[in-house]
Amino acid sequence: xxxxxxxxxQAVPVFFAxxxxxxxxxxxxxxxxxxxxxxxxxxxxxxxxVMRARYHLDEPLLVQYGHYMLGxxxxxxxxxxxxxxxxxxxxxxxxxxxxxxxxAWVFELAxxxxxxxxAGLRRGGAADTAVLAGTTFVIAVPVFVxxxxxxxxxxxxxxxxxxxxxxxxxxxxxxLPGMVLGSFGLAYVARLTRTSLVENLRADYVRTAxxxxxxxxxxxxLHALRNSLIPVVTYLGVDFGNLMAGAVVTEGIFNLPGIxxxxxxxxxxxxxxxxxxxxxxxxxxxxLANLAVDLLYGVLDPRIRRARA
Amino acid sequence: xxxxxxxxxxxxxAAIMLSGGCGGGSSPAGGGKAANEFSVAxxxxxxxxxxxxxSSYSLTVLDALFDTPVAIDPASGTPLMRAAESVTSTxxxxxxxxxxxxxxxGNGEPVTAQSFxxxxxxTAYGPNAWTNNYYFDKIEGYDELNPExxxxxxxxxxxxxxxxxxxxxxxxxxxxxQFPITLAWIAFAPMPKAAFxxxxxxxxxxxxxxxxxxxxxxxxxxxxxxxxxxxxxxxRPAKADAVTFKIYASRDTAYTDLRAGRVDLxxxxxxxxxxxxxxxxxxxxxxxxxxxxxxxxxPVFDKRFASADLRKAISMAIxxxxxxxxxxNGTFKPMASLLAPLVPGYRENACGEACAYDPAKAKALYxxxxxxxxxxxxxxxxxxxxxxxxxxxxxxxxxxxxxxADVKFRKVPASDYLSTLRAHKQDGPYRNNWVMDYxxxxxxxxSMWGEGNRMGWENKEFLDLIGQANSAPTFDDSIPLYQxxxxxxxxxxxxxPLWNWQDQxxxxxxxxxxxxxxxxxxxxxxxxxxx
Numbered sequence: 001x002x003x004x005x006x007x008x009x010q011a012v013p014v015f016f017a018x019x020x021x022x023x024x025x026x027x028x029x030x031x032x033x034x035x036x037x038x039x040x041x042x043x044x045x046x047x048x049x050v051m052r053a054r055y056h057l058d059e060p061l062l063v064q065y066g067h068y069m070l071g072x073x074x075x076x077x078x079x080x081x082x083x084x085x086x087x088x089x090x091x092x093x094x095x096x097x098x099x100x101x102x103x104a105w106v107f108e109l110a111x112x113x114x115x116x117x118x119a120g121l122r123r124g125g126a127a128d129t130a131v132l133a134g135t136t137f138v139i140a141v142p143v144f145v146x147x148x149x150x151x152x153x154x155x156x157x158x159x160x161x162x163x164x165x166x167x168x169x170x171x172x173x174x175x176l177p178g179m180v181l182g183s184f185g186l187a188y189v190a191r192l193t194r195t196s197l198v199e200n201l202r203a204d205y206v207r208t209a210x211x212x213x214x215x216x217x218x219x220x221x222l223h224a225l226r227n228s229l230i231p232v233v234t235y236l237g238v239d240f241g242n243l244m245a246g247a248v249v250t251e252g253i254f255n256l257p258g259i260x261x262x263x264x265x266x267x268x269x270x271x272x273x274x275x276x277x278x279x280x281x282x283x284x285x286x287x288l289a290n291l292a293v294d295l296l297y298g299v300l301d302p303r304i305r306r307a308r309a
Numbered sequence: 310x311x312x313x314x315x316x317x318x319x320x321x322x323a324a325i326m327l328s329g330g331c332g333g334g335s336s337p338a339g340g341g342k343a344a345n346e347f348s349v350a351x352x353x354x355x356x357x358x359x360x361x362x363x364s365s366y367s368l369t370v371l372d373a374l375f376d377t378p379v380a381i382d383p384a385s386g387t388p389l390m391r392a393a394e395s396v397t398s399t400x401x402x403x404x405x406x407x408x409x410x411x412x413x414x415g416n417g418e419p420v421t422a423q424s425f426x427x428x429x430x431x432t433a434y435g436p437n438a439w440t441n442n443y444y445f446d447k448i449e450g451y452d453e454l455n456p457e458x459x460x461x462x463x464x465x466x467x468x469x470x471x472x473x474x475x476x477x478x479x480x481x482x483x484x485x486x487q488f489p490i491t492l493a494w495i496a497f498a499p500m501p502k503a504a505f506x507x508x509x510x511x512x513x514x515x516x517x518x519x520x521x522x523x524x525x526x527x528x529x530x531x532x533x534x535x536x537x538x539x540x541x542x543x544x545r546p547a548k549a550d551a552v553t554f555k556i557y558a559s560r561d562t563a564y565t566d567l568r569a570g571r572v573d574l575x576x577x578x579x580x581x582x583x584x585x586x587x588x589x590x591x592x593x594x595x596x597x598x599x600x601x602x603x604x605x606x607x608p609v610f611d612k613r614f615a616s617a618d619l620r621k622a623i624s625m626a627i628x629x630x631x632x633x634x635x636x637x638n639g640t641f642k643p644m645a646s647l648l649a650p651l652v653p654g655y656r657e658n659a660c661g662e663a664c665a666y667d668p669a670k671a672k673a674l675y676x677x678x679x680x681x682x683x684x685x686x687x688x689x690x691x692x693x694x695x696x697x698x699x700x701x702x703x704x705x706x707x708x709x710x711x712x713x714a715d716v717k718f719r720k721v722p723a724s725d726y727l728s729t730l731r732a733h734k735q736d737g738p739y740r741n742n743w744v745m746d747y748x749x750x751x752x753x754x755x756s757m758w759g760e761g762n763r764m765g766w767e768n769k770e771f772l773d774l775i776g777q778a779n780s781a782p783t784f785d786d787s788i789p790l791y792q793x794x795x796x797x798x799x800x801x802x803x804x805x806p807l808w809n810w811q812d813q814x815x816x817x818x819x820x821x822x823x824x825x826x827x828x829x830x831x832x833x834x835x836x837x838x839x840x
Contacts, residue, residue: 046435046455047442054438082356083512151565162569253562268723
């Protein structure tokens with residue numbers, strides 16, 4: 001518990017550093033966001049001035065950042081250029097991305113580890129070759145190709161899944177995008193599990209366990225697999241954050257109004273408060289996911305747990 | 310030991326799931342559509358206050374929620390009375406608008422001349438910083454509401470006078486024969502008293518005087534639901550009970566949903582999908598020429614572009630049809646006019662030879678003008694990949710047909726593009742796009758070729774003609790004068806017309822009576838086949 005608290009305290013400077021960095025980066029983008037809002041139409045100077053003052057765009061970076069942080073401590077995350085509060089926006093979108101990422105993550109975990117074990121146990125066999133070839137293919141194909149193809153074939157032509165939107169709720173609307181989003185990670189998980197398992201199966205303790213006359217199922221399931229999963233868990237932990245952040249393309253293709261879609265739009269519009277809000281949130285998720293990974297290590301490997309105590 | 314371990318694992322997983330916030334949020338059942346309603350694919354609007362948006366997506370929604378004083382007859386491009394009974398003037402400067410009596414807003418409040426004046430004042434009031442502010446700059450008192458510096462001393466346009474409940478007198482700063490047609494623009498819609506109590510809330514839940522009223526909150530990036538207005542007594546009562554605007558981040562996804570029967574009407578089928586949509590939807594695919602035009606602007610302020618012959622040579626060296634076919638699947642229409650075809654006064658071949666593809670003549674003209682030295686920079690924004698595609702084609706054609714040796718691309722971030730043009734930083738031909746506000750030659754000519762234009766082009770004769778046309782006694786009298794002005798702009802060619810956009814519309818078998826015009830989606834006229 002103390003360990004967990006320590007890690008959370010470490011998150012505080014990370015929070016300040018990221019918010020400032022992101023703010024500075026958005027600030028550094030070229031162009032005038034207010035003018036861009038108007039499209040091709042003329043904008044009277046008076047209107048420009050009012051809008052700039054409203055969003056503190058006429059002030060230097062540090063002052064802008066100060067305004068933003070003051071707001072944050074008062075529980076006000078600022079608002080978008082169209083006047084929507086960022087906190088409300090995150091609330092609306094947060095659940096969508098979380099559901100999508102979680103669906104992808106569970107898919108990645110279950111199918112990835114399953115395929116990895118299958119391939120690892122039959123090294124050099126047909127299953128192994130198939131998994132290797134399949135995962136190479138998935139890693140090589142860009143996610144939007146997988147996305148559009150899955151949408152057209154599985155959604156439109158075969159009608160197995162809804163093509164887009166969140167009308168069906170969870171899980172219906174999230175299964176197909178979840179699988180698309182998780183496919184890339186799945187390939188990695190499968191490969192990691194396979195390699196790690198193959199190595200561990202040749203380790204001394206496995207030979208000892210087999211020599212003791214333990215059933216193969218127990219040797220693999222309890223001893224070899226648990227050790228093999230340590231790198232996989234590390235990857236899955238980090239990947240959860242990646243999934244949240246990497247949902248931009250998938251959310252676009254499947255029209256899921258999540259935070260990935262929002263951050264993409266906001267960067268284009270140079271909406272500092274939104275980008276900072278979303279990215280800071282993502283950083284927090286990364287930190288939490290990594291914390292969870294560290295705690296899980298202890299479960300998988302007692303030596304790590306004891307070393308901490 | 311085993312138990313604690315698996316519990317710890319379960320806790321850890323639960324922690325991850327909690328951090329993912331997997332709980333919460335509603336998931337509507339979806340699917341089951343009630344009989345007499347349909348859905349329209351839309352992109353997220355920016356605002357829903359009539360004075361504060363010019364986004365075409367907002368307009369689609371607002372057109373269902375509001376009746377503007379006049380509407381536009383799609384056949385002739387001339388005004389039809391809608392909320393107004395008549396718009397008259399003897400001198401084109403002082404206008405009397407009579408409104409139809411007995412109309413109400415969706416909340417039951419009566420629509421009066423004051424409702425219009427209130428909305429117009431709010432839009433013209435500088436500190437509100439609403440997008441449509443500049444549409445009121447022809448009304449007297451606009452300058453007082455938008456002072457060069459400091460706060461305005463009044464929040465009412467002195468040119469607006471509410472004579473009685475149904476009469477509004479509008480005094481302009483100068484005669485303007487096109488005034489009636491401008492009243493079709495959404496910024497001239499009325500707003501109820503209820504709006505001004507909380508303008509921010511109103512932007513999220515506008516109350517209008519149109520055939521539909523909002524049904525529930527605007528669910529951002531998801532949907533906007535409207536239902537038939539119970540209190541509407543106007544000229545276009547809704548046939549359907551309700552319409553759901555489903556919001557899509559990408560037109561391609563919306564089109565896939567249209568094919569899957571998950572959305573009933575799409576107003577913007579992507580050009581790349583047009584040939585397929587034509588085959589797939591048959592009669593339910595409709596292409597209409599809109600008011601949006603693309604031009605190639607030339608920086609006349611740069612002395613290398615000072616020769617009109619050189620500018621014409623560039624125009625004649627561009628094969629518009631080939632580009633439209635290659636980049637836009639032939640869905641856009643090459644233009645030899647500065648005006649879009651739907652604008653009254655449009656002449657199909659106003660430009661003549663100077664807009665016809667003729668490499669030999671172009672080269673001759675180019676040589677006679679002394680050619681071009683240095684690097685020819687082509688400017689465009691990164692807002693859409695098709696801009697770079699057609700600019701690349703233009704670059705190749707200029708190289709091949711004119712022998713311009715050194716052509717480079719200046720791709721500018723979308724958010725920076727217009728400030729670049731405003732600051733006259735473009736030192737070469739640039740993409741210029743115009744989305745029509747109202748079908749008047751004035752909207753094109755004065756906005757783009759008028760004073761302070763992006764090309765840095767100055768022509769007194771042109772400005773005089775525009776001034777004369779604006780103060781012509783009638784709309785019909787103004788047209789020949791605008792055409793003369795257009796002739797000058799074409800002869801001088803500071804900006805080259807390229808092509809006119811088309812809107813590709815598609816709808817499901819459930820709908821009938823779909824009549825989407827460049828001015829309105831006419832959602833009130835759509836009926837749903839039930840059962």
